[in-house]
Amino acid sequence: MSTQSTSSASAPLEAVVRRRRWPQEVNILLVLLGIALLFELLGWFVQGQSFLFNYNRLQIMILQVAVIGIIAVGVTQVIITGGIDLSSGSVVAATAMIAASFAQSSDWARVIYPGLTDLPFFVPLLVGLGVGLLAGLVNGSLIAYTKIPPFIATLGMMVSARGISRWYTNGNPVSGFTEDFTMIGDGLGRWMPVVIFLVVALIFHIALRYTRYGKFTYAIGANQQAARVSGINIERHLIKVYAIAGLLAGLAGVVAIARIKTAQAGMGMMYELDAIAAAVIGGVSLAGGQGRITGAVIGALILGVMISGFTFLRVDAYYQDIIKGGIIVAAVVVDQYRQRRRKKS
């Protein structure tokens, strides 16, 4: 949004209106830096070593963030429309299982059938994206045409997709992927997931800010009735947004199995909540109509730094979850406070 002077010649500035401050994302970035510095200091005092300047630790942290981050990019768009997507974690699992079955190498089978070849890496990738997209389309159509609340529609998908991930292999894990495929998780010196995450974030950052798709997404979240009267086809647009969220959950599933080289029906548990938390911590308002991809990216990083930092300080995993829960609630409290202050002004 531009803050430059506009038609000031004919429209004198009104003194009553407060000047625009820097974007909220800057505040969140400062929080991220503050938390990182805090861990750095604690690191020197408690562990006697640096928290940040450790290549391996940083890489592991950012790899964890990448998968959640890809999901968060999709969920952020859903939240901007005023909705919610609870199904991402389960969709990750369903995608992972189905995509994994197309990614297995035929090394063992070739002993009996020497003519077998491995499928190229893009087959499981496209299958995974397809499964995610399908789940998103179902979510979106339910919400758009049956008018059931997004919470319920995606809750149903959350349970069903988890069921599919178990049913697909009777609960057995799938592994033994082709090297081609694992490059999606290991390529570029193991930075591939991060690159994918950043590219996805950039694409949708641009889409939200500079395309009609983005403008309409904000409009629907800000005031669905007004959006309708402005000629926006709410139903079709919501389906698009949920489909994209599903697609990105599918991508996250593929990236996750390519990195850890095995797919299990139980994976992706609670990812949807981590993604929502990342968005909310990043200033994406659950009321809809406000928030940016950059915020969600920083939010995901904050979560990642906290987890990594607590592990580094050898804080028990139970405490980690307790604290994480507190942080999520605090982020929503801050959001509510901001909304109220906005209404009063």
Place this chain on the structure above:
Amino acid sequence: MAARAAVSPQTMSAVRHSKAVPASEYLLQIEGMRKEFPGVVALDDVRFALKRGTVHALMGENGAGKSTLMKIIAGIYQPDAGSIRLKGVDIRLDSPLDALENGIAMIHQELNLMNFMTVAENIWIRREPLNALGLVDHARMHRITSELFTRLNIDIDPEAEIRSLSVANRQMVEIAKAVSYESDVLIMDEPTSALTEREVAHLFQIIRDLREQGIGIIYITHKMNELFEIADEFSVFRDGRFIGTHAASDVTRDDIIRMMVGREITQMFPKEEVPIGEVVLSVKDLGLGSTFSGVSFDLRAGEILGVAGLVGSGRSNVAEALFGVTPATHGTIELFGKPETIDSPYKAIRLGMAFLTEDRKETGCFLALGVQENMQMAVLHENFVRGGFVTESAVGEACKQMCATLRVKTPGLGERIENLSGGNQQKVLVGRWLLTQPKVLILDEPTRGIDVGAKAEIHRLVTELARSGVAVLMISSEMPEVLGMSDRVMVMHEGRVTGILDRAEADQVKIMDLAAK
């Protein structure tokens, strides 16, 4: 407010229970009542008096101040100045509960019952009879409800769930609930709006019984015939002022209409004679379920067709049907001589229509978004988009120019619209539609709740648009606006067009006569 000498509700309550209430001719006396809302004086030095055992009707146009006054009497609003005397004692009402405990009950137009609870539970909510264990005594609750219904001659099962009842029966339950508080003052806000003729007769019988028992009933209505049938006295309000109280038997229908509209038209309207062109929009026998029916009119290029009528007459519904927000169920719409099916706002926009909605906050503004985002939203379907990307420079320039033309006062195009004044918000929304360069412009209450300056500018703008050949349909509750701006005035009443008046023949009395049939 605390400075006013007034007896606290607790004291009043004690007095009530002692039954030692001072006799007084008037149940309720209001003096010097004043209430302001941001930007508008809703009540100005209003007085009102209700006698024991009478039905007192309140009449007035939309926004005359009736509802505000009733909400003050019912404890929902607190007045800025003025006194309320209940049976000769000054009282102060801080909440609806205060009012109830003082014997003032209000039955709102939209009913406030809990759908999934029984009739008896709804009536005695918060006052449930308890047994020795402190649990709700359902048998006794049933019995006292039956007794209450017998007294009021109502035939409803106390154990029925509210959602299974008809609207009329729900109304009866509300009345029974109000009576169960042993109220002395009963306020009814258009109670017959959803009732059939027979149900109305039953309601009136109940009202007469209550009157016999000495209860004072304040009855808000838009229906003239009801007034003569049920009311003993009536008071007229206009523009937040008290006009007068008379006995219903002393006056005629015409007298009342004159009292309701009798204002001087002081505001200046820049009405210009512009050449009226071809028929642009032709509507025949348009209808939507039971909301409105048989609506037919022609709208020509350069013409401003005003639409008058009381709230609930179906004016806004017709506009929404024309624009495809809630598509009409029957009838035909012709644009430029071609029959069109308008089933979505998108279709309407593509056909060259624009619709400034009535409620700026609910259906107009994207409050969380900036001025430009708000202004450009309707034009992005066709223009300023290449390959899905919004051409920011071009649309920004267009919005900037539109802001200059409309003299929108804003620190910048990125400023959130909620930080702007009502008038400037409205201008931004007008700009949204002007960017689409419409041929037919539908305006629903275009100047509601905005300051006089912005009002005049919007009037000037609409006139200019008409001169440039835009056909304008303007719904307005403001009589001076309708009369000052329109080439013709269409009047609606209860979902039907009751008349279309030419500019020369239209006046306030004729319009009110058609609107309050």
